[in-house]
Amino acid sequence: MPVPEHTRYAREAAALIGAAFEDLDGGRGYLWRVTHGEASVLGGGGSICAYPVNSAVAYTLSRDKAHTKAVLTASGLPVIPGGLFFAHKLRAAFREPGREATDAAAFAARLGFPVFCKPNAGSRGDFAEIVANEERLLAYAARIAPLHESFLVEPVMTGAEHRVFVQDGRVVFHAAKAPPEITGDGRSTIAQLAAALDRSLPPGVSASTLAGLSPDVIPTKGERIALPGRRNLSAGGGIERVSDHAPAPLAALAVAATHALGLRIGAVDLFDLSSAGDFTDPVIIEVNGNPGLRTLELAGREDLIRKIWMSMFEECLGSKGS
Numbered sequence: 001m002p003v004p005e006h007t008r009y010a011r012e013a014a015a016l017i018g019a020a021f022e023d024l025d026g027g028r029g030y031l032w033r034v035t036h037g038e039a040s041v042l043g044g045g046g047s048i049c050a051y052p053v054n055s056a057v058a059y060t061l062s063r064d065k066a067h068t069k070a071v072l073t074a075s076g077l078p079v080i081p082g083g084l085f086f087a088h089k090l091r092a093a094f095r096e097p098g099r100e101a102t103d104a105a106a107f108a109a110r111l112g113f114p115v116f117c118k119p120n121a122g123s124r125g126d127f128a129e130i131v132a133n134e135e136r137l138l139a140y141a142a143r144i145a146p147l148h149e150s151f152l153v154e155p156v157m158t159g160a161e162h163r164v165f166v167q168d169g170r171v172v173f174h175a176a177k178a179p180p181e182i183t184g185d186g187r188s189t190i191a192q193l194a195a196a197l198d199r200s201l202p203p204g205v206s207a208s209t210l211a212g213l214s215p216d217v218i219p220t221k222g223e224r225i226a227l228p229g230r231r232n233l234s235a236g237g238g239i240e241r242v243s244d245h246a247p248a249p250l251a252a253l254a255v256a257a258t259h260a261l262g263l264r265i266g267a268v269d270l271f272d273l274s275s276a277g278d279f280t281d282p283v284i285i286e287v288n289g290n291p292g293l294r295t296l297e298l299a300g301r302e303d304l305i306r307k308i309w310m311s312m313f314e315e316c317l318g319s320k321g322s
Contacts, residue, residue, distance in 0.1 A: 003029025004045025005292060010034060013309035017319045036317035049290045051265045052316050058262035062289030065120050065152055068261065075260040077253065078283045080271075082154035083107045084120060087145040101141035105134045108153050116156050119148035123288075130156060157283070159271040164246045164254035165291060167265050167311075171254065173304055174246030175295045181226050184219025191215035194227060242299040249279040257287050265308070267291030 007029035014021040019036040023029060031044040041052045049059040061067050066084040073079055085104035086092070092100065108115040108131070117140055118128035127144050131137045137153075144151060161177040182193040190213055219225055246254065254268035269285040293305050313319065 001028065003027075004050075005294060005297075006043070006050035007032060007045055009293065009305055009309050010043055010050070010313075013306060013313055016306065017310055017313055017317070019313060019317055019319060034313060034317065036313075036319040039317045039319075041313070041316045051290065051312065053264045053312050054266075054289055055262060058264075059289040061261050062263060062266065062287050063121055063123075065118070065122075065286055066150075068287050071260055072257055072284055072287075075256070077256055077260060080154050080157060080283055080285060082152045084150055084152055085141070086150045087141045087148055090149070101138055104141065104151070104153050105137050108137055109134060111153070111155050114156055116154045118152055118154075119144060120150040120152055122148060124292075127151075157271050157273065157285075159273040159281075160277060161285070162246070162250055162270050162272060162282075163267050163295070164250050164270065165265075165267045166254050166258045166263075167308060169255055169259065171244075171246045171251045172308060173242055173244055173296065173301070174250065175242045175299075176240040178226075178240045181224050182219070184221055184223035184225070186221035187218065189216050189218050190225065193219070193225075197227075242295060242301060244304070247279045249282055253282050253284065257284055261287055261289070263287070263289050265289075265291075265312075 007023075010032060011021045014034045017036065019034050022033045022035065023031075024033055025031040025044070029044075030046050031048065032042070034041050034043070043050050043052055049056075051059075061071060069079045069082070083104070084099070085101060085107070086095070086099050087101060089100065097103075113134070114130050114132045115137070116128070117131050117137065119126065122128065127140075127148065129140065131140050141151065163175045163177060165172045165174075182190065182197055184193065188196070194215075213225070213227075245251075250270055250272070253270060257268045258264075258266040267288040269288070270282050271285060272279050272282050274281040293308070296302065296305050
């Protein structure tokens with residue numbers, strides 16, 4: 001099995017600064033230690049935050065999307081509105097009324113279907129879906145309940161999606177995201193093509209719902225159709241462009257968001273809702289306190305990956321210039 005991507009980056013950066021890399025997970029890469037002289041730092045994959053400069057409070061806040069929204073709203077930053085609800089009643093006695101799945105359906109009806117739902121503690125776009133009506137929302141809650149306790153219900157937003165990666169108050173890179181696409185073969189329906197794309201993705205991950213599309217339509221051969229919903233790379237999304245710099249309004253909002261949460265390293269996902277696409281109406285989707293860097297790998301920007309990781313290790317291990 002391949003090791004987590006952060007483990008690969010850490011191992012390479014350690015070698016570049018003359019530090020020792022030790023896998024503490026039997027070669028699986030989910031727990032490691034980097035040592036230089038008398039100093040050492042731990043990191044890993046999975047649920048472990050790979051960036052040692054991020055505090056536990058900042059990282060755990062960023063993992064809770066509802067808490068993140070609360071912090072950003074209190075800081076006067078624009079976020080997508082929405083509500084937090086629970087997929088099962090396991091701890092219902094410990095919360096106030098109005099937070100159950102049936103309440104989510106009523107909330108969504110007031111927002112106006114379709115709505116966008118995602119787990120409150122989800123990652124990589126898992127179970128982030130457009131939900132068309134009350135019946136499907138209740139089915140959604142039942143489907144995610146074994147894996148996720150709570151979920152968000154938000155209005156469906158349309159606009160260009162961006163990611164801005166921030167390190168210590170400066171932008172490291174900006175990426176413009178593209179939605180997953182299917183390509184017609186002249187024989188298969190949209191539903192069949194989308195199902196084939198889903199089968200190519202990791203288990204439990206789907207590219208998108210077909211909201212707004214006619215599933216029984218057969219696209220012509222070579223016709224490309226963008227799927228609505230999430231644009232994560234893990235869900236078949238793509239990257240239109242990567243740059244060392246972000247448009248000023250996006251950069252300012254991303255830096256403010258990471259500062260509000262106390263993150264030294266974070267990736268901020270944003271929509272540009274401006275009709276002219278001039279970045280005059282940005283809104284924060286969410287903030288990731290343990291962001292992946294596969295975007296940079298795909299763009300051939302391993303130099304930026306090395307820069308991020310070497311600077312962290314040099315600070316944590318006091319190895320700069322050694």
